[in-house]
Each structure stands twice: as C-alpha cells, then as structure tokens.
Amino acid sequence: MIFASDNWAGAHPKIAESLTRHAAGFASAYGSSDLDKQVERAFNEIFEREVAVFFVGTGTAANSLSMSAVARPAGVAFCHREAHMIADEAGAPEYFTHGRLCPVDGPLGKLEPEALEAAISHYPPQFIHSGQPAAVSITQTTEIGTVYDLDSIRAISEIARRHGLPLHMDGARFANGLASLDVSAAEMTWKSGVDIVSFGGTKNGCWCAEAVVFMDPDKARDFPFIRKRAAQLFSKSRFIAAQFDAYLKDGLWLETARHSNAMAARLARHVEASANARLAWAPQANEVFPIIKLSKVDELKGAGAAFYPWHPPHGSAAEIGSDETMTRFVTSFATTGAEVDRFGELLA
Structure with missing residues (x-):
C-alpha cells in the first residue's frame, strides 16, 4: 500500500x-x-x-x-x-x-x-x-x-x-x-x-x-x-x-493520469466512510489529504501503508485536534483498486 x-x-x-x-x-x-x-x-x-x-x-x-x-x-x-x-x-x-x-x-x-x-x-x-x-x-x-x-x-x-x-x-x-x-x-x-x-x-x-x-x-x-x-x-x-x-x-499519458486520479477519488471515499479519518479538503487530482487519528497512524504504517505526515497549508481552514494529524497520500499509474480497498479496510 x-x-x-x-x-x-x-x-x-x-x-x-x-x-x-x-x-x-x-x-x-x-x-x-x-x-x-x-x-x-x-x-x-x-x-x-x-x-x-x-x-x-x-x-x-x-x-x-x-x-x-x-x-x-x-x-x-x-x-x-x-x-x-x-x-x-x-x-x-x-x-x-x-x-x-x-x-x-x-x-x-x-x-x-x-x-x-x-x-x-x-x-x-x-x-x-x-x-x-x-x-x-x-x-x-x-x-x-x-x-x-x-x-x-x-x-x-x-x-x-x-x-x-x-x-x-x-x-x-x-x-x-x-x-x-x-x-x-x-x-x-x-x-x-x-x-x-x-x-x-x-x-x-x-x-x-x-x-x-x-x-x-x-x-x-x-x-x-x-x-x-x-x-x-x-x-x-x-x-x-x-x-x-x-x-x-x-x-x-492521459490514461495513466485518469487512473491515478480515479484511485485518489476511490481512496477519498474510504476516508469519508471512516470514523478514524476525514478529508481536509476534497481532492481534485491524485493527492489526498486526510486528517487521521494519531492512534491509527502507527497502526496503518505497521500494516504496510506508506504515506507522509503533512503540515497544514497556509490559510487552511481544517481544524486538527491534539489527537490527530494531517497526512498526504499520493496515488499513481501503478496504484491498484485492491491496494486502495485494502487500505480502506484497515482505516475502517
């Protein structure tokens, strides 16, 4: 993942x-x-x-x-x-x-x-x-x-x-x-x-x-x-x-871009459906920025998910609690639906 x-x-x-x-x-x-x-x-x-x-x-x-x-x-x-x-x-x-x-x-x-x-x-x-x-x-x-x-x-x-x-x-x-x-x-x-x-x-x-x-x-x-x-x-x-x-x-080039964008949208739907995370804003391309509970981050990484913590951008209206962190997820032409869905199961 x-x-x-x-x-x-x-x-x-x-x-x-x-x-x-x-x-x-x-x-x-x-x-x-x-x-x-x-x-x-x-x-x-x-x-x-x-x-x-x-x-x-x-x-x-x-x-x-x-x-x-x-x-x-x-x-x-x-x-x-x-x-x-x-x-x-x-x-x-x-x-x-x-x-x-x-x-x-x-x-x-x-x-x-x-x-x-x-x-x-x-x-x-x-x-x-x-x-x-x-x-x-x-x-x-x-x-x-x-x-x-x-x-x-x-x-x-x-x-x-x-x-x-x-x-x-x-x-x-x-x-x-x-x-x-x-x-x-x-x-x-x-x-x-x-x-x-x-x-x-x-x-x-x-x-x-x-x-x-x-x-x-x-x-x-x-x-x-x-x-x-x-x-x-x-x-x-x-x-x-x-x-x-x-x-x-x-x-x-457009086929690969559409695929990575679609995988990001799929990932965003899993985030929206989870009680452990929420979207900082809606993705428009192939990057997703979830706010995830800190207790869940280590669990996800321990299960093999690779992603980065991210600083909230200047002027962001996203409110982040003391028990949460903003993260960045990027999908690619090589990202599979099964990979995204497996992450969604772990997140849920």
Whole structure:
C-alpha cells in the first residue's frame, strides 16, 4: 500500500519497452535524432500549434531554467507561497536566475488574483531598490492536489499581461490537472495565456522525462545556451525521447493520469466512510489529504501503508485536534483498486 509519492512508482511497461527498443543501434546525439524530431512533432500536435521543446532531467531543472529564460537583472518571480519552486527546490530558481521568488497567498494552494496584483504592486518598475518583476508561475496541479480551472488561469494571465510578465506553469503533474479538467492541453495553456510549461512525465509513468515547452518558439532562441550552461543538454537525448514517444502515443499519458486520479477519488471515499479519518479538503487530482487519528497512524504504517505526515497549508481552514494529524497520500499509474480497498479496510 504505497501512497508516499508518485515518484515511488516505477516505469509504465510501455515506456520501459520503448527504452529497451531504442537502446540498440546508433542515433545522432544532442537532440538531433529522428526520434527526437518525432517527439517534437508530437508535442506540436498535443498543443495544437508549433512549440519549442527542450528535454531536461528533473522538474527542478525545468522550473529553474524556465525562470532563467525570462530572468531580468534583480528580477522577481511571483508564485504561491507553497509552490514547489519556493518550498522544495533548495533555492535552485534563485541560483540560476540570480533573482528571487516572491511568495503570494491564496487558498488551497492556488494564487489569488487580488493577492498577485498586490504583490506585484510592491515592485514598481522604476524603483531600483526593490528589484523588478520578471515572471509569474502557477503550479498545475498544486502542491495540495487542487487544480486551477480555466477561468482562474485566465484571470492570472490577464494580470501578468497587464504588467508585461510571462506566465509559467509548473506542470510536474500536468497530465493529472488536464485529466481533472477534461480540457485540451491547448486550452489549459496558451489559449488561457500560459507562455512556458514545465512538462512532467516522471511522476506519471516515465523513468526520467521532463521538458520545457515554449508556446512561442521565438521566445526560446537563447534557451539552447541556457540549457547547455546548466549541464542539462543530454548527449543521448533519444532515451528521453523514447520515453516521451511511448508516453504520448495513443493517449497513454492521459490514461495513466485518469487512473491515478480515479484511485485518489476511490481512496477519498474510504476516508469519508471512516470514523478514524476525514478529508481536509476534497481532492481534485491524485493527492489526498486526510486528517487521521494519531492512534491509527502507527497502526496503518505497521500494516504496510506508506504515506507522509503533512503540515497544514497556509490559510487552511481544517481544524486538527491534539489527537490527530494531517497526512498526504499520493496515488499513481501503478496504484491498484485492491491496494486502495485494502487500505480502506484497515482505516475502517
């Protein structure tokens, strides 16, 4: 019963098979192979326009280099105070941009447009001492398993546009958010005002496959040098391409995301039915945050359930008693219904 993280899951069999199949023979290096080009065309189809795609090795690299691409001297990028970029990347975005991240409030892990407008106003463009606004970043899905709907993305993008700022989307769980909204990738990104996407595959069945995707290729002219300087240009990039080739083919990426989302919803129903736990808020993708009695936590872990304790997010309305704790459960493409139901029996 592994609910610790979707990072704990292995690779989907179809992706593993693709890696094995492309391991033989020779192919030109540094992103110039036929397979690399084929995957780039697949991204164009998914986003319904010509995009610029750059493979990198980790989500932190994708986010940090995305910020580097839009960096300004003394630049300030705005993101939710609990975004992965600001809370879990050890200062990598600041390291690569020589700028800083400004935390912005909002309920349930999502930027609040009014709070974003107020945060940007603290950095007047001509006030040299405070720094200058450089970008806005949102996380889809958020760190607490919630999802920005299209209206919310558009509201944020309108503020970014008004201030001349590019809008970045941290899509480590991009497919889960897309499956939750049941819209197209184009609708969730450039049609709603998103300029750059950190497109993640690792959490959703890939071995190690992340990409930075520019909705406007003209804005990516310097990015090859940024990626190279950051040591993220893979010589044998066909092995990232091989993963994305299988991942994107025949909708596998959405199939795996829908499955993990469905397993989270199933898990949430067990929590709701239990007298030993309750939901802190309703899950919208593949992360569930139950509040569980402390006496039950050790029992569940002793029975083989893997999950993490979690700090209540800023502004959370969830009330936690002295005999309770908040926890995080993450489902994946490899989570089974039997596994979820077994946990539900233990919880009950």
